[in-house]
Amino acid sequence: MDRYLVTGANGCIGAWTVAQLAGEGAAVVALDASDDLHRLRLLLDDDTLAGLARVQGDITDLAALEQTIDEHAITHVIHLAALQVPFCRADPPLGAQVNVVGTVNVFEAVARRQDRMGPIVYASSVAAYDALDDTTTGAAMEGVPSTLYGVFKRANEGTASVYAAEQGIASVGLRPHTVYGPGRDQGVTSAPTTAMLHAAAGLPYELPFGGAYQLQYAPDVVLAADYEDIHDSWLSGRASRRLESRRSHACDPTLERRQGSARVSPGQGPLRDSRLDRLAPPLAARGPYRVHRS
Ligand SMILES: NC(=O)c1ccc[n+]([C@@H]2O[C@H](COP(=O)([O-])OP(=O)(O)OC[C@H]3O[C@@H](n4cnc5c(N)ncnc54)[C@H](O)[C@@H]3O)[C@@H](O)[C@H]2O)c1
Numbered sequence: 001m002d003r004y005l006v007t008g009a010n011g012c013i014g015a016w017t018v019a020q021l022a023g024e025g026a027a028v029v030a031l032d033a034s035d036d037l038h039r040l041r042l043l044l045d046d047d048t049l050a051g052l053a054r055v056q057g058d059i060t061d062l063a064a065l066e067q068t069i070d071e072h073a074i075t076h077v078i079h080l081a082a083l084q085v086p087f088c089r090a091d092p093p094l095g096a097q098v099n100v101v102g103t104v105n106v107f108e109a110v111a112r113r114q115d116r117m118g119p120i121v122y123a124s125s126v127a128a129y130d131a132l133d134d135t136t137t138g139a140a141m142e143g144v145p146s147t148l149y150g151v152f153k154r155a156n157e158g159t160a161s162v163y164a165a166e167q168g169i170a171s172v173g174l175r176p177h178t179v180y181g182p183g184r185d186q187g188v189t190s191a192p193t194t195a196m197l198h199a200a201a202g203l204p205y206e207l208p209f210g211g212a213y214q215l216q217y218a219p220d221v222v223l224a225a226d227y228e229d230i231h232d233s234w235l236s237g238r239a240s241r242r243l244e245s246r247r248s249h250a251c252d253p254t255l256e257r258r259q260g261s262a263r264v265s266p267g268q269g270p271l272r273d274s275r276l277d278r279l280a281p282p283l284a285a286r287g288p289y290r291v292h293r294s
Contacts (some may be wrong), residue, residue: 002118003027005074005108007059008081008103012183013123013176016222017078022048031065035208039183059102066109079106079122084187088149099152099158099213106165107171119170122160126177128153156269174221181218 004021008014009030018040021028025082029041035056040049055068059081068074088095103122110117131146140258145151156173163169191207192215198205202215 001002001027001073001195002075003073004076004078005029005031005069005072006078006080007031007102008079009054010034010036012039012181012185012218013082013181013221014080015043015183016181016218018052020219020222022052027053029055029068029074031055031057031059031068033058039185042182059105060097062105062108065105067114069109069191075116076118077106077110077120079103079120082123083149085127085147085149086188088147088152092148094150096152099149100155101155104159105168107159111163111169114167114169119172120160121172121174122156124157124173125150125153126175126176128157128175176221177214177216179218179221180215184218199288219282228293 004026006014006017006021006028009018010032014030014032017029018028022044030052031054033056037049040052044052051073054070056132057064058066059065059079069077080096083091083098085094088099106120106122110120126139127145127147129141129145129150130143133152142249145154153175160169160171160173163248164171178189178192180190180193180196184190188208194215195205195207
């Protein structure tokens with residue numbers, strides 16, 4: 001039986017991923033270092049949340065990660081735990097520990113059990129692309145990202161490549177752009193979601209950055225991963241998995257990165273207003289998120 005471990009399950013994309021899997025009736029284990037369940041509460045009904053297997057754990061602790069995988073007989077890891085740009089900027093060594101070492105730990109834990117585990121799905125980021133300058137016309141991977149967070153994400157992609165080449169560990173890395181929607185409430189690029197909430201509440205809000213922008217709706221990022229396809233292609237190549245390991249970027253944005261589109265500078269933080277909190281219950285009242293496939 002397939003059993004999914006979602007790291008960073010309490011985060012925005014993590015909560016949407018858990019909601020999708022739970023909605024499909026899949027066995028899912030939610031791992032996060034934090035015990036803050038507000039995003040899961042937004043997307044899951046009380047019964048689903050009460051029945052959800054949750055582990056409070058830290059991906060920088062390889063032994064604990066392995067214990068979770070074994071105790072819950074995990075077959076697939078969806079790796080979303082990370083520290084976002086402001087946290088990496090505030091504490092680069094911690095950022096590297098979580099985003100780089102934590103990701104190595106995920107690959108290592110799976111590699112040690114590769115006979116019984118499917119491909120890893122993990123989040124890279126649009127931030128992994130080169131920093132923009134005045135001459136930039138497209139997304140490139142030849143120079144250096146503009147943030148340490150982006151450098152760490154690129155290290156994740158390199159980690160995936162080497163684990164595929166040396167040990168046959170299959171993985172799919174996604175590079176989401178700016179995610180918006182319910183649950184997107186931290187990180188520099190959460191500002192568009194904050195602006196939408198303010199607009200809905202009739203409150204003023206000034207975006208701390210400007211320029212052309214690409215946004216991805218949080219549940220669409222989850223759907224882009226299309227776990228069934230990943231799983232099926234893995235199954236069909238199972239016999240020669242070591243040779244056929246692949247790494248793709250299902251969510252690789254074919255960006256037209258116009259000048260300034262990704263120049264994000266920290267400015268005035270999101271306006272905090274208790275009236276915004278009252279917008280959450282109507283969303284929760286919709287019940288658990290369901291996937292509708294056409
Ligand atoms: N949100 C975006 O716009 C965006 C864009 C591109 C890529 N991504 C990537 O997608 C993934 C998910 O992003 P998100 O928006 O859900 O982020 P988020 O900040 O909402 O959630 C991240 C979660 O990881 C958890 N976490 C942090 N350190 C941990 C640790 N050491 N061990 C276990 N859990 C830990 C946090 O508690 C948090 O719940 C991340 O890898 C992020 O870098 C996000």
